[in-house]
Amino acid sequence: MRATGACVHRRGKRLIGPVDLVLEGAGLTALIGPNGAGKSTLLKAMHGLERLSMGRIKWACGAAQAQRAQAFVFQTPVMLRRSVLDNLAYPLRLHGTPREAARAAGVEWCERIGLAGMEGRQATVLSGGEKQKLALARALICAPQLLFLDEPSASLDGRATREIEALLRLATQAGTRIVMATHDMGQARRLAREVVFLRSGKVHEHAPAAEFFDAPSTDAAAAFLAGDIVD
Known part of the structure; x- marks a missing residue:
């Protein structure tokens, strides 16, 4: 990523810029x-x-x-106002992953992050x-x-x-x-x-x-x- 003269203004106020930055590796x-x-x-x-507002960011x-x-x-x-499992499956479904495969991956990730057994819980009530x-x-x-x-x-x-x-x-x-x-x-x-x-x-x-x-x-x-x- 290369930012050249990147600026963001809002309501006449400069929030950032000019920013020149290269991120690689x-x-x-x-x-x-x-x-x-x-x-x-x-x-x-x-x-x-x-x-x-000005400048560019190039990939x-x-x-x-x-x-x-x-x-x-x-x-x-x-x-999302859905279950923990549905929150995890959602981006995979957007990328075209079949429903069962997406839900299986969601269950695996629940284990990885310590939420095993909470797949059906509403995500909005989590800590x-x-x-x-x-x-x-x-x-x-x-x-x-x-x-x-x-x-x-x-x-x-x-x-x-x-x-x-x-x-x-x-x-x-x-x-x-x-x-x-x-x-x-x-x-x-x-x-x-x-x-x-x-x-x-x-x-x-x-x-x-x-x-x-x-x-x-x-x-x-x-x-x-x-x-x-x-x-």
Whole structure:
């Protein structure tokens, strides 16, 4: 993915941009930065959920083909008003998988995410951690080449966070490229191959994770990692 001069404006206010960014290779990229830096907006722009005001985002393949190979999980999981199993089978059915095969895959994923025995439960009554795991599994069940995540473990307890991170590690090992916005620096250290540090809607620093966390190249990034207030 290559973003060139990408900008998003809303009601005359610049949310991000201009952003020049190249993401390539495997693994997980963590988008970090202070509140209001533009992490969620950049994720949505890359996935096509936010219309660019200026600039462009280009993929190695056509835009339509790229869109079909992607998935997005929101910070607040969106549950279909259906059973857990139907939520998991739904994207497979959209891709033309026969009903029985889709439901069988859904049962297998219920086991993977610790929801075995809950296949018939309404997804909307699950706990926050259960909903987040279900949303992640629903995104991964079609084996996307690229997965966008917006704060996947925000407001979750330690156990649920560990379960989410285990799923993300398995996904990257299986070949899914992940771009994740997170406010949790511990999570970014544990999972990220590279880091994009956003500030005021722009890419302030982009580096391999180990290099960024050990020796950030800008004063703003160093202050942010030290817990100082960075606007």
